[in-house]
Amino acid sequence: MADDALSLAGIDAFYGDSHVLQGVSLSLAEGHVLGLLGRNGAGKTTCMNVAVGLLPPRAGRVSLFGEKVSGRPPEAIAMRGLALVPQGRRIFRSLSVRENLTVAARKPVAGARHPWTLDAVFAAFPRLAERQRQTAGYLSGGEQQMLAIGRALMSNPRVLLMDEPSEGLAPQIVAEVMSTIRRLKEQGLSILLVEQNVKLVFDLADDIVILNSGRVVVSNTAGELRAGRIDLHQHLGVF
Numbered sequence: 001m002a003d004d005a006l007s008l009a010g011i012d013a014f015y016g017d018s019h020v021l022q023g024v025s026l027s028l029a030e031g032h033v034l035g036l037l038g039r040n041g042a043g044k045t046t047c048m049n050v051a052v053g054l055l056p057p058r059a060g061r062v063s064l065f066g067e068k069v070s071g072r073p074p075e076a077i078a079m080r081g082l083a084l085v086p087q088g089r090r091i092f093r094s095l096s097v098r099e100n101l102t103v104a105a106r107k108p109v110a111g112a113r114h115p116w117t118l119d120a121v122f123a124a125f126p127r128l129a130e131r132q133r134q135t136a137g138y139l140s141g142g143e144q145q146m147l148a149i150g151r152a153l154m155s156n157p158r159v160l161l162m163d164e165p166s167e168g169l170a171p172q173i174v175a176e177v178m179s180t181i182r183r184l185k186e187q188g189l190s191i192l193l194v195e196q197n198v199k200l201v202f203d204l205a206d207d208i209v210i211l212n213s214g215r216v217v218v219s220n221t222a223g224e225l226r227a228g229r230i231d232l233h234q235h236l237g238v239f
């Protein structure tokens with residue numbers, strides 16, 4: 001069997017004494033979208049912080065295409081092809097759109113199928129091209145989200161982590177962001193998508209993991225979950 005694009009195996013992670021992730025295991029298959037769901041505070045962002053190396057786990061292992069990366073610094077992990085679109089976007093507000101993109105540029109790692117350049121990002125997001133000299137802090141919320149995605153793509157990732165890309169966006173902009181994610185998937189990118197918006201996740205994801213208080217409570221294909229054999233309300237408090 002081919003190695004997963006990204007896997008977390010038996011992860012225990014702490015903030016100080018607070019044991020936030022307890023034995024979390026999840027696998028993102030190459031070319032798939034894995035939806036990661038859970039209530040506020042369930043540990044979704046923490047999973048991302050562990051994957052990118054910002055929060056080293058106390059136990060367990062993070063692997064990228066079969067290679068152990070946990071214990072390495074964030075920069076070394078990024079160089080192996082992992083990029084994060086962080087919750088809340090975190091763009092450089094005082095830099096221009098163009099500068100935000102160029103500072104994030106990195107040559108594609110071996111095996112990357114779709115090299116991202118400034119031109120490629122502007123072609124994917126024409127609105128960023130129009131506003132390339134504008135100070136990023138003055139972009140609308142939707143434009144800032146596109147810039148955050150564009151920045152991550154400029155690093156030419158093989159695996160993209162997206163933390164609540166629809167947060168705070170109007171429905172029409174959410175639809176645009178989602179069609180972007182669909183396009184990236186079609187190009188072969190492996191994507192871990194954290195969302196509060198359950199419908200979005202079910203529209204896009206191949207596989208779904210639900211976290212509850214730092215533990216995995218559901219791990220299944222989206223198809224199986226759609227078939228309704230699991231009580232999502234119990235785990236998410238929605239529907």
Ligand SMILES: Nc1ncnc2c1ncn2[C@@H]1O[C@H](COP(=O)(O)OP(=O)(O)OP(=O)(O)O)[C@@H](O)[C@H]1O
Pocket residue numbers: 015018020038039040041042043044045046047087
């Ligand atoms: N830097 C930190 N220091 C201490 N505790 C933290 C820190 N970041 C998060 N936590 C705690 O860890 C738990 C998990 O937080 P996390 O941000 O991973 O949740 P989440 O599932 O992403 O939630 P949300 O949907 O609200 O973004 C929460 O109880 C949170 O209060």
Ligand SMILES: [Mg+2]
Pocket residue numbers: 044045046087163
């Ligand atoms: Mg979060």
